[in-house]
Amino acid sequence: MTMPTIKAVRAFTVRGGGADYHDQGAGHWIDDHIGTPMGKYPEYRQSRQSFGINVLGTLVVEIEADDGTVGFAVTTAGEIGAFIVEKHLSRFLIGRKVTEIEKIWDQMYFSTQYYGRKGVVLNTISGVDLALWDLLAKVRKEPVHALLGGPVRDELQFYATGARPDLAKQMGFIGGKLPLHHVPAEGEEGLKKNIELLATMRERCGDDFWLMYDCWMSLDVNYATKLAWKAQEYGLKWIEECLSPDDYWGYAELRRNVPKGMLVTTGEHEATRWGFRLLLEMECCDIIQPDVGWCGGVTELIKISALADAHSKLVVPHGSSVYSYHFVITRQNSPFAEFLMMHPVPDQVVPMFTPLLLDEPVPVNGRMKASALDTPGFGVRLNPEVTLHRPYPVG
Ligand SMILES: C[C@H](O)[C@H](O)CC(=O)C(=O)O
Numbered sequence: 001m002t003m004p005t006i007k008a009v010r011a012f013t014v015r016g017g018g019a020d021y022h023d024q025g026a027g028h029w030i031d032d033h034i035g036t037p038m039g040k041y042p043e044y045r046q047s048r049q050s051f052g053i054n055v056l057g058t059l060v061v062e063i064e065a066d067d068g069t070v071g072f073a074v075t076t077a078g079e080i081g082a083f084i085v086e087k088h089l090s091r092f093l094i095g096r097k098v099t100e101i102e103k104i105w106d107q108m109y110f111s112t113q114y115y116g117r118k119g120v121v122l123n124t125i126s127g128v129d130l131a132l133w134d135l136l137a138k139v140r141k142e143p144v145h146a147l148l149g150g151p152v153r154d155e156l157q158f159y160a161t162g163a164r165p166d167l168a169k170q171m172g173f174i175g176g177k178l179p180l181h182h183v184p185a186e187g188e189e190g191l192k193k194n195i196e197l198l199a200t201m202r203e204r205c206g207d208d209f210w211l212m213y214d215c216w217m218s219l220d221v222n223y224a225t226k227l228a229w230k231a232q233e234y235g236l237k238w239i240e241e242c243l244s245p246d247d248y249w250g251y252a253e254l255r256r257n258v259p260k261g262m263l264v265t266t267g268e269h270e271a272t273r274w275g276f277r278l279l280l281e282m283e284c285c286d287i288i289q290p291d292v293g294w295c296g297g298v299t300e301l302i303k304i305s306a307l308a309d310a311h312s313k314l315v316v317p318h319g320s321s322v323y324s325y326h327f328v329i330t331r332q333n334s335p336f337a338e339f340l341m342m343h344p345v346p347d348q349v350v351p352m353f354t355p356l357l358l359d360e361p362v363p364v365n366g367r368m369k370a371s372a373l374d375t376p377g378f379g380v381r382l383n384p385e386v387t388l389h390r391p392y393p394v395g
């Protein structure tokens, strides 16, 4: 088979949901007084949008081959990402064979290293990488998971992230991850409220349902330790992303501090094999949670996952819908997946990247058959009713 070459690269932005899942309308649970590192400022406590959590918006990367096949992917990077793709990264793509994914990744990473390494640049590289995997799989008329070695199980099992684990239980999920609402600056009263909410959810969900707390980088070691010990009574399964992603030392200390059996998880704001190497070698956590749309894409997640496996750690990727599912189904050290509840209440399951994608599969009764992932590429289409904006058209 002669492999097609890449003839065009296009980068678009979109507002309102999509890959920037924090870019939601008013009244959504995801922006309701959730604990953040900005919570030390009372004026930024009630809403994450008030400090700009949704300023980036969604980036859509489209890569077209000379046989007419188009691969695409979405991530959180908006207009900055569109600039980087069109003005910088496209030079490593145009004219290349669709199979040259590893070399393209290496060139994207090392050519941006002087201003990149993490954050929005890695989100952008991830978007390009995912679009390349989508393109190659479509050219080969296979799902991405087939290129990754194929499924190791018949179905995925999900826990749900959202404000209502009690409803998630009724919907068939194996667990519910709650956002923490109150930060250390809200004192003993806030700590009491954090524990009361957990107690209420334990009461509603019964003993056997997993309950987790997502702390979104909002705590310090002392507060997180206190929270963990108080939460033990209510069977908290794991305590997530308590500290700044840069505080590897704090994570190592927290992991030593928490009650035996409670898991410490983190990594959704970490990137690349080098970042995860620190988390693993410094024994910062029990489960790593790379976001495949942010950590460097599938090409990098393969390496991160192998490193984690060698350290006997689980990889349970953060969010990212189909981009995660195609990976998780192929790895023994990823035994379950996250489903982010994007319904505002959330009392029903809606596709995570709604309304941007069509054919996005969702868990039914907390599960998804591997066969739901059998369409070529990542198996999703851009919704033609969503208006895309191309801020930096090149060529
Ligand atoms: C709910 C969390 O604050 C955040 O929006 C999502 C997240 O960290 C997760 O799904 O994990």
Ligand SMILES: [Mg+2]
Residues within 6 Å of the ligand: 214, 216, 240, 241, 268, 318
């Ligand atoms: Mg999280």
